[in-house]
Amino acid sequence: MNKPLLSIIIPTHNRPHLVTQAVQSALEQTMDDFEVIVVDDASTQPIDLPSHPKLRVIRLSQPHGGAGTRNVGLAAAIGRWVTFLDDDDRLLPHMAELSLKALSSTTLSAPVAVISGLEEVNPQGEVLGMRLPPLLRPRGAHFFLEELEAGKSYNTKQTLVVEREVLQKIGGWDNHMRSRVHSELFLRLNPVCSIIGLPIITYQLYNHQGQRVSRNPQLRQESFIRLVEKHQKLFQAHPQTFAKFVYEHARKCYEIGLKREAFSNLCWAMQIDPPQIFPRIAAKFYQSRMKLYNFRF
Incomplete structure (x- = not known):
């Protein structure tokens, strides 16, 4: 495979019925220059996904946890940019295209990352609510510790698209964090990388009663x-x-x-x-x- 522009990394553990939909949403992006990497974190039964030229599956024999599994995907990625999709959520088709378009047209000095809006949906597909990110947190800021504008939310961090090398230089995800992994990452990322916020919904957060x-x-x-x-x-x-x-x-x-x-x-x-x-x-x-x-x- 030639080096793609974007790597979409999906960590998963014992959610075969959900990860299939997550993978499908990643493969249905409106742009072509991407790869999808699914990292199976030692699921009881190895996941079985249909083969696809843009899809790679990495099976871990020992559990790494959410942060560790993301880091395995980050190490395997070959795209210039990376984004991460939880195995029980979904990307909207234009997520990659709009995010990369914003990054290619920004006048901010590098490095720059982008986040966008998300909507929460129930099993019936009904929208329960939506969140839009702040429009900009310049390099040197500390993301969710900064004062938040009215009507905006910091709880859109799942939509991050960032250069792979930038993420690697700050050490990737903290393997010791089991929860709040995004909050911890952003406190290290924003000081060295500006973060643009797009007022567009690109991500579906699936509200279900399964284990989280x-x-x-x-x-x-x-x-x-x-x-x-x-x-x-x-x-x-x-x-x-x-x-x-x-x-x-x-x-x-x-x-x-x-x-x-x-x-x-x-x-x-x-x-x-x-x-x-x-x-x-x-x-x-x-x-x-x-x-x-x-x-x-």
Whole structure:
């Protein structure tokens, strides 16, 4: 195979019914100059995909985890640019073409990466919501620690298209991270690479009831602590965003049953930025009391 312009890397583990759709969405891109690399992270049953000239499958005999599996795909990729697709999500057909067009037409000095919007869909294909990224985070910024514009979301990191060599130079994905792998990567990427945000939906995030790393309470808490400890100086330099980040983690801990961790992180957020966090807590308390009041009367 001649060197393609883009490598689409799909890590997968024990999701044969979902990865087939992910691969199909990658192969249906409106541009031709790409390859698809599926890295099977020691699934119980090796995945069985139809052969295709643009498709390569790498089978791992020992589990590497989400970050490690991505790094295997990154090492195998030969495209100038790379993007990563979760095995339970899908690319829209124009994702690669629009992303690379934006990169080829930018006047920003290299290196430059691009992200775009995504929509969340349920098993019936209904759109549950959508997210659009900030328009630009210049080189030297720290992505989700920067103040966010109204109507934009940092939770579009899955759509990243970046030069393979840039990703390799910063060390690729952190193999020790089991959750929040994208957040950790972007804190290393943005300081050395400008990130353009396209106000276009190119990615479908599939909302299903199957097992997801992001729903694992233990992994979520462990990865949160590792992320903050690894980038402690960056978080401390952005106290308002840091406090909000800890508060949102506390709220999620409570939702998934980690009540002790939720209380601990809530206290932590209060210590970082009381003027911001106290009104949030008061508003939540007021809302809960009103719901109880309406229920009684």
